[in-house]
Amino acid sequence: MPGLLLQDGQHDSQAFSHSPFKSLRVTYRRQSVPTAIVHFSVNSGHVVSNFPHSLSITTTMSLISVRDGLVISLCVLVHFIYRNRRRRLLPFPPGPSPWPIVKNTFTIPLINAHGYYKELGAKFGSKLLYLEALGQPMLIINDIRIAQDLLEKRSALYSSRPAIPMLNDVVGVRAYFSVMPYGDYWRAHRRMFQQHFAEKYLVRNQERAMEFIRKGLLANLLESPENFDEHIRNCIGGIAVSVTYGLPVQRKRDPFVHFSETTFAVSSATAAPGKFLVNIVPSLKHVPEWMPGAGFKQVAKEVRANLLKLIEEPFEASVKMMEKGTAPMCFITDMLERHRHSPDYETQSIYIKQTAAMVFAAVSETTVTALNTFILGMLQRPDVLKKAQKEVDDIVGTNRLPEFSDIPHLEYLSAVIKETLRWNPVAPMGVPHHTSEEDVYMGYYIPKGCTVFANAYAMLHDDEIFPEPQEFKPERFIKDDCLREDLPDPEYVATFGFGRRVCPGAHIARSTLHIAAASLLHLFDIAPELDGDGKPIKVVPQFNQTSTVSWPLPFRCKMTPRAGRDVKDLLEGYIGSDPI
Numbered sequence: 001m002p003g004l005l006l007q008d009g010q011h012d013s014q015a016f017s018h019s020p021f022k023s024l025r026v027t028y029r030r031q032s033v034p035t036a037i038v039h040f041s042v043n044s045g046h047v048v049s050n051f052p053h054s055l056s057i058t059t060t061m062s063l064i065s066v067r068d069g070l071v072i073s074l075c076v077l078v079h080f081i082y083r084n085r086r087r088r089l090l091p092f093p094p095g096p097s098p099w100p101i102v103k104n105t106f107t108i109p110l111i112n113a114h115g116y117y118k119e120l121g122a123k124f125g126s127k128l129l130y131l132e133a134l135g136q137p138m139l140i141i142n143d144i145r146i147a148q149d150l151l152e153k154r155s156a157l158y159s160s161r162p163a164i165p166m167l168n169d170v171v172g173v174r175a176y177f178s179v180m181p182y183g184d185y186w187r188a189h190r191r192m193f194q195q196h197f198a199e200k201y202l203v204r205n206q207e208r209a210m211e212f213i214r215k216g217l218l219a220n221l222l223e224s225p226e227n228f229d230e231h232i233r234n235c236i237g238g239i240a241v242s243v244t245y246g247l248p249v250q251r252k253r254d255p256f257v258h259f260s261e262t263t264f265a266v267s268s269a270t271a272a273p274g275k276f277l278v279n280i281v282p283s284l285k286h287v288p289e290w291m292p293g294a295g296f297k298q299v300a301k302e303v304r305a306n307l308l309k310l311i312e313e314p315f316e317a318s319v320k321m322m323e324k325g326t327a328p329m330c331f332i333t334d335m336l337e338r339h340r341h342s343p344d345y346e347t348q349s350i351y352i353k354q355t356a357a358m359v360f361a362a363v364s365e366t367t368v369t370a371l372n373t374f375i376l377g378m379l380q381r382p383d384v385l386k387k388a389q390k391e392v393d394d395i396v397g398t399n400r401l402p403e404f405s406d407i408p409h410l411e412y413l414s415a416v417i418k419e420t421l422r423w424n425p426v427a428p429m430g431v432p433h434h435t436s437e438e439d440v441y442m443g444y445y446i447p448k449g450c451t452v453f454a455n456a457y458a459m460l461h462d463d464e465i466f467p468e469p470q471e472f473k474p475e476r477f478i479k480d481d482c483l484r485e486d487l488p489d490p491e492y493v494a495t496f497g498f499g500r501r502v503c504p505g506a507h508i509a510r511s512t513l514h515i516a517a518a519s520l521l522h523l524f525d526i527a528p529e530l531d532g533d534g535k536p537i538k539v540v541p542q543f544n545q546t547s548t549v550s551w552p553l554p555f556r557c558k559m560t561p562r563a564g565r566d567v568k569d570l571l572e573g574y575i576g577s578d579p580i
């Protein structure tokens with residue numbers, strides 16, 4: 001007789017020991033042969049209290065006849081009843097009440113979202129928030145432990161990226177692995193990045209970074225300190241171009257560095273949610289170019305042309321140098337050499353080209369922002385500047401420049417860097433992740449296709465952990481003259497994201513920040529400019545508010561060679577105008 005059989009499943013988790021059973025298998029049998037099975041199993045979620053609410057369902061079916069079909073339909077119906085029941089009964093995480101249809105669309109801020117969500121969390125007494133904008137579910141995580149629970153411990157579910165219709169479909173460039181969905185294509189690019197830039201290879205690029213800091217930053221600061229922002233940009237962009245393509249870089253306003261910077265600035269704006277309507281209403285991507293209101297298509301065309309140029313031209317130039325035998329060791333030469341005999345060389349060389357283009361995009365704005373924030377912090381706290389300078393002097397002395405080997409001995413400077421990254425998290429909302437399956441956490445339902453923001457700003461400005469979070473206070477990381485180990489360390493936690501998508505260049509960023517900061521402090525005083533009466537002009541820290549990259553808004557300061565130090569003499573071998 002055909003029929004439905006209910007069967008107890010296995011208990012497999014302590015967390016559910018109070019539940020009557022862990023999984024439920026509904027089997028449709030025909031002449032004792034199982035022909036359709038609907039399998040309900042408790043989700044791997046940890047903190048689910050109420051059994052029927054926590055069902056996750058997989059369906060396996062075979063053998064279709066009319067009669068079987070009816071029974072199978074019944075099984076599917078049961079499936080959906082349980083699914084919907086779960087949805088109905090399990091709440092979403094706390095958040096503002098949604099309006100009909102538009103849900104929270106008008107609650108979502110376009111600027112200072114990180115600050116808004118921090119406050120919203122406080123209002124709802126929750127560090128996990130849920131909102132929905134025009135059908136797009138959003139999860140905001142304001143807490144380090146929750147981010148680790150979800151993005152790290154359950155990384156199989158939380159490692160994709162949301163689609164960005166303007167960038168992916170209208171501009172149509174899908175070469176940057178930071179925005180690729182989770183999967184083999186992303187994995188191939190990230191693996192390639194690691195093959196050259198993994199932490200174990202850090203040393204081989206440090207020498208190049210040092211050369212740029214001395215020739216491209218310190219020497220230029222001596223000559224025109226008022227252009228410190230421009231020098232920092234050229235130096236950091238130059239390091240990226242040099243270690244990736246091995247191309248020569250001009251010491252000032254290198255045209256390629258400048259072109260890359262402006263192109264990425266425009267293209268990252270295409271990813272901003274509020275800037276282009278097509279990111280909110282994806283079907284607009286089908287609108288023909290001639291239609292009124294389709295101006296975004298023209299913008300997309302220009303961005304596309306520039307992005308393709310950035311992917312192709314430096315790669316070609318690097319390959320040409322390689323053919324002539326003049327290419328220095330860099331990402332391109334290393335990778336082409338490594339994959340030369342691969343059976344799928346053509347495919348690999350496309351990945352190499354695309355991964356190379358990613359490097360500049362990821363290094364430049366982020367590291368420049370952190371360095372400018374460091375200078376801004378020094379302006380807020382002249383006493384910190386003096387103390388850090390004294391430490392550098394004690395370790396380095398006055399007759400040579402700082403080296404990478406000095407860095408582990410500069411503990412106070414380390415606290416200053418931690419505070420720099422905490423005070424103004426470079427990417428305050430991280431880079432959004434995307435759930436590839438539904439999930440249950442702390443009794444809350446998290447849908448599939450949910451955009452997940454790890455709010456680094458809220459985590460690093462949590463006043464229970466970091467009192468007076470708006471103040472620049474490196475001393476918070478020091479106790480009894482040693483670095484504290486009982487605080488989350490912004491050099492390692494939150495700043496660089498979480499889980500499988502965590503920043504793979506974090507070690508490079510830390511290394512560059514430490515050596516650049518030590519070198520600046522060793523040679524220069526950093527102070528506010530003076531007004532007409534000789535009084536210091538107070539610099540009020542202000543940051544870009546779009547929640548993508550939080551760069552300090554332009555500010556002025558006076559950088560002067562330190563008294564009693566022959567800065568020119570120390571930089572003698574590094575001053576010049578030939579490309580680096």
Ligand code: HEM
Binds near residue numbers: 358362363502
């Ligand atoms: C202060 C400097 C930097 C900061 C604050 C920073 C921060 C971040 C953050 C928050 C993410 C997203 C992580 C996530 O999704 O959870 C990320 C991704 C990424 N970063 Fe960085 N980053 C910095 C420097 C660098 C450098 C120097 C490189 C390369 C040498 C780099 C390469 C990348 C790449 C390739 C990704 C995409 C990873 C993926 O989607 O798989 N970053 N970074």
